[in-house]
Amino acid sequence: MQAIIEIGYLLATLSFLGGLKFMSSPKNAKTGNLIAASGMTLAVVITFISAVTETVPYTNLIILFLAIAVGTVVGKRLSDKVEMTGMPQLVSLFNATGGGCAMLLGLVEANQMDAATAILGNKILLISGLITGAVALTGSIIAERKLAGKVKDRRTKLVIFSARFLLLLMFLLPGLYFIGFIPVEFTVFMYILAVIAMVYGVLFVLPIGGADMPVVISLLNSITGIATAFAGFVYGNKVMIAGGIFVGAAGILLTLLMCKAMNRSLMKVLAGTFKKSKGGAVEEEQ
Amino acid sequence: MDFINQHIQEIYFVIFCVFIGIEVISNVPAILHTPLMSGANAISGVILVGAIIVMLKVPEDDYLNLTLGGIAVFLGTLNISGGFFVTGRMLKMFSPKKENSK
Numbered sequence: 370m371q372a373i374i375e376i377g378y379l380l381a382t383l384s385f386l387g388g389l390k391f392m393s394s395p396k397n398a399k400t401g402n403l404i405a406a407s408g409m410t411l412a413v414v415i416t417f418i419s420a421v422t423e424t425v426p427y428t429n430l431i432i433l434f435l436a437i438a439v440g441t442v443v444g445k446r447l448s449d450k451v452e453m454t455g456m457p458q459l460v461s462l463f464n465a466t467g468g469g470c471a472m473l474l475g476l477v478e479a480n481q482m483d484a485a486t487a488i489l490g491n492k493i494l495l496i497s498g499l500i501t502g503a504v505a506l507t508g509s510i511i512a513e514r515k516l517a518g519k520v521k522d523r524r525t526k527l528v529i530f531s532a533r534f535l536l537l538l539m540f541l542l543p544g545l546y547f548i549g550f551i552p553v554e555f556t557v558f559m560y561i562l563a564v565i566a567m568v569y570g571v572l573f574v575l576p577i578g579g580a581d582m583p584v585v586i587s588l589l590n591s592i593t594g595i596a597t598a599f600a601g602f603v604y605g606n607k608v609m610i611a612g613g614i615f616v617g618a619a620g621i622l623l624t625l626l627m628c629k630a631m632n633r634s635l636m637k638v639l640a641g642t643f644k645k646s647k648g649g650a651v652e653e654e655q
Numbered sequence: 656m657d658f659i660n661q662h663i664q665e666i667y668f669v670i671f672c673v674f675i676g677i678e679v680i681s682n683v684p685a686i687l688h689t690p691l692m693s694g695a696n697a698i699s700g701v702i703l704v705g706a707i708i709v710m711l712k713v714p715e716d717d718y719l720n721l722t723l724g725g726i727a728v729f730l731g732t733l734n735i736s737g738g739f740f741v742t743g744r745m746l747k748m749f750s751p752k753k754e755n756s757k
Contacts, residue, residue, distance in 0.1 A: 393683035426715035440732025448740035467734040473727035612701035618676030
């Protein structure tokens with residue numbers, strides 16, 4: 370049984386890889402999408418088979434199936450209804466849902482785990498996943514609003530300064546917490562961090578020009594991928610790690626390629642705030 | 656040091672994944688940037704796997720976590736289904752002839 374599960378995950382991982390590969394050539398792009406989608410379905414089914422036992426209460430199962438059914442239907446509806454010009458917005462919105470999922474996952478897992486006995490590494494992974502997910506969530510929502518023309522650029526000194534301050538805070542606070550300077554419970558601390566990261570996500574995207582939004586969405590997409598990978602480490606789940614890292618790496622390359630196609634440097638697009646956050650995320654992972 | 660000894664496989668795994676992820680899309684033409692971004696976005700929805708795992712672990716009477724977990728599963732599914740459907744729709748717009756001339 371275990372072997373079947375492992376093979377299923379392996380196939381899913383390979384399908385992501387093949388999907389990405391096919392999607393980057395015009396002829397096979399449709400096949401690529403299909404391959405990746407079937408791999409994803411396989412991964413979900415396998416997970417379900419491997420995780421479900423007789424002890425799982427019915428309430429959980431009902432909520433789970435309901436959430437999956439509603440999510441599928443809503444996703445299909447939204448993508449069917451969207452205008453051709455509104456697609457980048459929708460992609461941004463879906464990216465926000467991925468980030469939100471990562472953030473909530475961090476919170477629930479923190480609530481579930483026994484903070485006293487949990488090892489430090491897992492806590493750091495949870496925090497990293499939570500922060501990256503929350504940034505991707507609010508950042509993508511603001512990007513979507515900007516593409517829709519509902520939010521204007523705000524490039525005031527205050528916004529840029531507070532964004533940098535919050536970024537610093539997101540690295541300092543976990544450090545201080547683990548040394549023992551912040552005497553709150555781990556779960557409470559996670560909620561605080563989630564709020565800080567969500568505010569940061571807003572401030573991170575606000576100063577960036579509306580025309581650069583596709584680049585930012587691609588970047589946030591790769592951040593969601595990294596958040597997925599962090600969560601994958603927590604559960605030791607290879608398909609999550611692989612999928613997350615593929616998206617993270619491919620997303621960053623894609624971001625750079627898009628910048629190149631627009632003849633702008635990423636630094637100029639982001640006004641210098643990006644490098645730090647990326648480097649930090651990788652550091653925390655070690 | 657202990658950590659490195661125990662996790663050396665994962666470290667290799669991550670490094671290879673990074674390079675494969677970069678390599679696999681390195682030749683993408685500009686016209687496919689947006690669909691590829693959308694497809695990658697859908698793949699990052701694999702976070703749903705984690706959400707399902709956590710959802711099945713939550714105790715029955717823990718309403719806060721059941722709610723949060725339920726929302727997480729919903730969001731993850733939305734990410735996947737929406738992501739793949741929207742990518743499919745985007746790709747439908749490309750007729751093979753147009754691409755060959757690119």
